[in-house]
Amino acid sequence: MPVREKDFATAYLGLGSNLGDREGNLQRAVAILTATEGIEVERLSSWYETAPVGKTDQGWFLNGVAKIKTTMLPRELLLTVLAIEQRLGRVRRERWGPRNIDIDILLYDDLTVNEPDLAIPHPRLMERAFVLIPLAEIAPELILPDGRPAGVAAAGPFPGQEVLPYRGNRC
Numbered sequence: 001m002p003v004r005e006k007d008f009a010t011a012y013l014g015l016g017s018n019l020g021d022r023e024g025n026l027q028r029a030v031a032i033l034t035a036t037e038g039i040e041v042e043r044l045s046s047w048y049e050t051a052p053v054g055k056t057d058q059g060w061f062l063n064g065v066a067k068i069k070t071t072m073l074p075r076e077l078l079l080t081v082l083a084i085e086q087r088l089g090r091v092r093r094e095r096w097g098p099r100n101i102d103i104d105i106l107l108y109d110d111l112t113v114n115e116p117d118l119a120i121p122h123p124r125l126m127e128r129a130f131v132l133i134p135l136a137e138i139a140p141e142l143i144l145p146d147g148r149p150a151g152v153a154a155a156g157p158f159p160g161q162e163v164l165p166y167r168g169n170r171c
Ligand SMILES: Nc1ncnc2c1ncn2[C@@H]1O[C@H](COP(=O)(O)OP(=O)(O)OP(=O)(O)O)[C@@H](O)[C@H]1O
Pocket: 078, 082, 093, 094, 095, 096, 097, 102, 103, 104, 105, 106, 116, 117, 118, 119, 120, 121, 122, 124
């Protein structure tokens, strides 16, 4: 939904899927975000095929990043993304395990939150090529928590982390 109020924040969301119709899952998540009152999707990266990081015995992910404007406070935004995951039928909560949809709050303005159920910036943001590469595509000048622009941080190196352009399901 268009956000008109002056008091909005800019946030970046990481989206990932490695179960079922991965592209459909991501598109449905973006469609729900777009239709949500208090959220305006301003930019969306391409989708990337990414090798699983952390727990490597699972299928490849499709990942992307959305830049949003939002009138929601961070905790409200967290509840909203968790509700979208539920609505899309996310069942498994195994840490780093396969999931049909995962939505992470990567950044929310320049805010830092360190609570048990909400950490912003996302604690693993700077080590994940599957986040930094799509983030750099839509916001190369954005200054990240380590002081570097996203476009620089995304150059890596990220040993063992494969990120490839997604060419779609069609041949
Ligand atoms: N910035 C954040 N964005 C989304 N969820 C967060 C954030 N910080 C903390 N959480 C918490 O993480 C929980 C989701 O954990 P989940 O199982 O998706 O982790 P994961 O995706 O496997 O691992 P990772 O956190 O490394 O991406 C949520 O219930 C939420 O409370």
